[in-house]
Amino acid sequence: MIGGAALCALPLSAQSSFTGTADAIDGDSLTVIGVEVRLFGIDAPEGKQKCSRDGQAWPCGEAAAGKLRSLVEGQTVSCRARGRDIYGRAVSVCLAGGIELNRTMVAQGWATAFRAYAPDYVADEVRAKTARVGIWDSTFELPADFRRQSEERAAAAQAPARLLQQPRASTSQSQGCTIKGNHSRRGDWIYHLPGMPYYNQTRAEAMFCSEAEAQAAGYRRAIVR
Template sequence: MKRILALLLLALAAVPAAAETLSGPATVIDGDTLEIAGRLVRLVGIDAPEGTQPCTRDGEVWDCGEESARQLRALIGTNDVVCQGDELDQYDRLLAVCRAGRFALNRTLVEYGWATAFRSYSDAYVADEIRAKMQKRGIWSSTFELPQAYRLAQRQSTARPSPRPTARRTQAQPTLQGDCAIKGNRSRRGEWIYHLPGMPYYDATRAEEMFCSEAEARAAGYRRAIVR
């Protein structure tokens, strides 16, 4: 009897969550977020520049976050949007793959360079990002901060009071505790490595995840960069 019960529980655990489908006219909130029938939808697996995020091209600053949202509106046009997902994020948004007319919105935004592949959640669009980067499409024709890192910096700047003026410092040393300044990077060889501020290659490292402590980085599967 116990064995039968265990098998039944195992079978139930293996059943995937029911997919949810939303369809209809969509309002673009930003480059990776829509509203359909009063529900917020986050395009899963991609990360577009935030609405207020700037990029720099040929020394000129431009509003790449706003442009990303405009490009999403252009892809949708007058078409209804159909989104399918089976998970909600912490903001109660449906994480979904969406289509509008002939466009698969998630993939097309990355393919055209108006969003990055959100590696923290999926590798589905990494190849599309690599091609867009090589061809310098969209935001890849510019210098920009990864949207994830930009959001983190914005949260930190609003959460902390401005520092008081202090005496002259010979060298600014970032405080790691609570600053979430540790960069996690996944190499093409499959190595998961984290870099601390002040380490060689820290500034040149593209952060795919940010951590507040070394313990947090190690728990996520990263190892410390080797300094020679």
């Protein structure tokens, strides 16, 4: 799944309804007669995401994709789009064999209700969680949290190369730059502005003149609670 958190209701430039054979991409996206579709209002585990059951990791992202695949295989799928996301996918409610795919994936525990964008499937999620079906029989990260952490890890992995190309600590300090970059114990690359909590206690591993400069180097702003 690509950036599920980036859903928005952009105007459709194509027809709003379409019907045909379908192939599942993952647990909440598919292609229908060549149209790439993101299922409205739900969020399934990422393809590479794993859940934990009885202390053992298992590929719940692959399982969710397999469930959606079983629902559309050999069926004619009908979708009604509500808009497009920033990746151009038709954000849709789809049916196969008279069954609504969005609701079924949540009701059977293979996707969560995407509360950030719609409340439509919250009741289905509550019932699935109570019954401990699908991923609810496991411990897992919400897909949106998994994506965010994956993006942060990727940014952190790329940051050292950028820093080697453009050393900052000594030159920025000599220019009077005051934003402190630091590597947390968890491996996060964060920066602190003057006046923020822990600024004085923070040992600077890099100094920056602007937040944009810090972010370009792979750092994120410290969360103030």
